[in-house]
Amino acid sequence: FKAQIIRKSAIDFSYDKSSSASILHCKEKVESNIDDDHLQHELEKVMKxxxxxxxxxxxxSTTWTERLSELKSIYITEIAALKKTVEDLEFDVQEKSKKCAQLKEELEFQKEEIKEKSETIQNLKTELNKYAKGVDNVLAEHRLQDEAAWNTKIAALERKLNDSKREHAKxxxxxxxxxxxHSRELERAQDLLQTTEEHLNKQLKQIQNELLRVEKERNLMMATLRQEGLISNLKSERGDPIKLSFGAEDQVFLLSNNNFNTCTNTEPHKLESLMQRSDKEGDNVMLEDIEKVNHKKVWHHEESHRNNQAMEDVLEDLKSLTVAIFDENDEDSSDS
Structure with a gap:
């Protein structure tokens, strides 16, 4: 490269010389009348x-040589760096080409997988549409069945409710x-009890009067017998007096009668003497009346107890029916 530059500069210099010679020759031809001094001066000038x-x-040339050496060193360094860079780039290109090949293979594989997945997705979409239609149909059928069942249950509950209302009203x-x-029976029983008590009070007053009369006659008779001296003979000839025996139930009935208890509490010795010395017919009549009164009281008490028990049973049935209806309504509301 340096030799070429030198050769070029020499060629240029020779060309300059030849050109200058031709110019001089022309000038000599053209300006023949110019003097030698002027030519000498021009020649010196040209030589300078x-x-x-x-x-x-x-x-x-020196400058270019220096610059050339500098540029050569620079270019050599740059060329070495570029070679290194090219080698690195070639290595990178090889690596990237390998990676690109791998990526191409992976891309092809992914494309195949995407294609398969697309087909699978399409098939799944088709099956999903079929299942969705089937599910919609099944849900519609279940909904219709549930509506029919609930309508049937509601109708049955309404019938039960109406029946319960009717039963409740009844x-x-x-x-x-x-x-x-019960109030009428109670009034009737109270009237009957009052009438019976009045009748018994009347009979009791009659018996008390009769008892007083018999007592007076007895006292008179006893005084007469004592005066005659026959009381000792009568006691020796007469046996033990007959005493009436009362059972536990008769004693309870006698104790339950307030008027009779009052009489027995006020005058027990008169009643004892009456029972021992009155005739059998009077005693039987009095006992029958007492038993009738007590039986009537017991009957009225049992009747009122039965009526109360029947009313309590009816109320319990109504309560249980109401609770059952409320439970069914709660179950229906919870199911809905």
Whole structure:
């Protein structure tokens, strides 16, 4: 490269010389009348220019040589760096080409997988649409069945509710009627009890009067017998007096009669003497009346107890029916 530059500069210099010679020759031809001094002066001038040009060429050659060496060193360094870079780039290209090949293979594999997945997704979508239609149909059927079942249950519950309302109304009516009957029976029993008590009071007063009369006659008879001296003979000839025996139930009935208890509490010795010395017919009549009164009281008490028990049973049935209806309503509301 340096030799070529030198050769080029020499060629340029020779060309300059030839060109300058041709110019001079032309000038000689054209300007033949110019004097020699002027030519000499021009020649010197041209030679100076030639020397300056030669010096400049030498300077340029030196400068170019230095620059060339500098550029050569720079270019060598750059070329080495570029070679290193090229080698690195070639290595990177090889690595990237390998990676690119792998990525191409993976891309092809992924494309195949995507294609398979797309087909699978399409098949699943088709099956899903079929299942969705089937599920919709099944849900519609279940909904219709549930609606029919609930309508049936609601109708049955409405019938039960209406029946319960009717039974409740009947029970209320029967309960009111039973209350009225009970009140009427109670009034009738109270009237009968009052009438019986009045009748017994009258009989008791009659018996007390009869008892007083018999007592007076007895006292009179005893006084007469004592005066006659026959009391000792009568006691020796007469046996033991007959005493009436009362059972536990008769004693309870006698104790339950307030008027009779009052009489027995006030005058027990008179009643004892009456029972021992009155005739059998009077005693039987009195005992029968007492038993009738006590039986009537017991009957009225049992009747009122039965009526109360019947009313309590009716109320318990109504309560249980109401609780059952409320439980069914709660179950229906919870199911809905």
């Amino acid at each position: 220019e030639r020397d300056s040009l030669a010096y400049q060429v030498r300077q340029d 029970a209320v009516i029967s309960m009111r009627q039973m209350e009225r009957n």
